[in-house]
Amino acid sequence: MTAIQSNELCLSYGDTRIFESLNLSLPKGKITVFIGSNGCGKSTLLRSLARLLKPQKGQVVLDGSDIASLATKEIARRMAILPQGPAAPDGLTVLQLVKQGRYPYQNWLQQWSKEDETMVQRALELTHMTPLADRTVDSLSGGQRQRAWIAMTLAQGTPTILLDEPTTYLDLAHQIEVLDLLHQLNEQEQRTIVMVLHDINLACRYAHNIVAIKNGKVCAEGRPQDIVDESLIATVFDLDCRVIQDPLFGTPMVVPFGRGKQPVFQDFVPDAAVTAASAAATAAVREEQPV
Structure with missing residues (x-):
């Protein structure tokens, strides 16, 4: 099933055309991650899918409805964007x-309800922001501030969540914490998650579906283990690398070459035990994720 679909979508900033006749289908109940270099159009596309940017032509369909025909509050009940x-x-x-x-969820007939209170408290707890609830947002660190905004997004309680670089300003531990939280929402509540990430290895680890974008075009789309290879990274990022299997998760892991610092082990071959563990993990992942 499809959660969000674009039909012949054309997007521009001023006189600059970003996307031309883009057709894209994002699976319902899955985690989709947009990857690509800076300025390739990832954020532009995400904003358009949330009706924050009006297309020159084409259509965005949300759960079977043309998003242009929906009232703003109706969209906000179906989709949240950070x-x-x-x-x-x-x-x-x-x-x-x-x-x-x-x-x-507020109107002149229905004001603040018990359900509203429950959703807010749960969002604070999930993001570990309860102890900071009375702090002003402008007094928080960058990471705390990001978690506060994520909590607001979660309080919206929508079946679809769009996030533009949700791990920005977060250290590694908090990046994993946020992505684990989104994974939990997807696994336990079947929320559709669509996000932009810069870390390719984390994208491969958490995404069911990856959309690779280069200069306003989709270069590849599919499961990480099916599309992420050295050729794709060279095309999308103009970067030489090795793609090996993550020894813990069996997903693709990108090891970039330096443009100045050269690799010591040009013909690196993973340890046999690591390779065997990676192969077993990959097989398990493929069994769990239907084609």
Whole structure:
């Protein structure tokens, strides 16, 4: 099943055409990650899928409905988006920010409800922001601020979540924590997750579906183990590398060559035990993920 689909989508910034006649189908209940170099159009595409950017022509379909025909609140009940670098008003507390995620469910007949309170508290707990609920957003560190915005997105309670570089400003431990959380939402609640990531190895580890973008075109789309290889990385990033199997997860792991510093082991062959473990992990992954 398809969660989001683009039909003959054309996107531009000013006089610059970014995408031309793009047809894309993102699977429902899966994690899709957009990868590509800076400026290739990943964020532009994500914004268009959320109706934050109007296309020159073409159509975006959300769960079978033309997104252009839906009311703003209706879209907000179906889809949440966390853009790059969001800004909160001065003096706004974390709790007040997270409560904004329940705005789509408010009207003059229905004000704040017990369900709203439950969703806000759960979002704070999932992101470990409960102890910081009374702090102002502008007093937080970059990583804490990012987690607060993610909490607001989760409080929205939508079946589809779009995130533009959600691990920005986070150290490695918190990057894994956020991606594990998104994985949990997908596994346990079948949420559709669509996000932009710069770390290719984390993208391969967490994504069911990868969309590789180069200069406004989709170079490849599919399961990480089916499409991520040395040729794709060279095409998308203009980078020489080796792609080996992650010894823990069996997913593709990109080991880049340096443009200045050259690799010591030009003909590196993984240890036999590591190779065997990787092969077993890959087989298990493929069994769990239907074609």
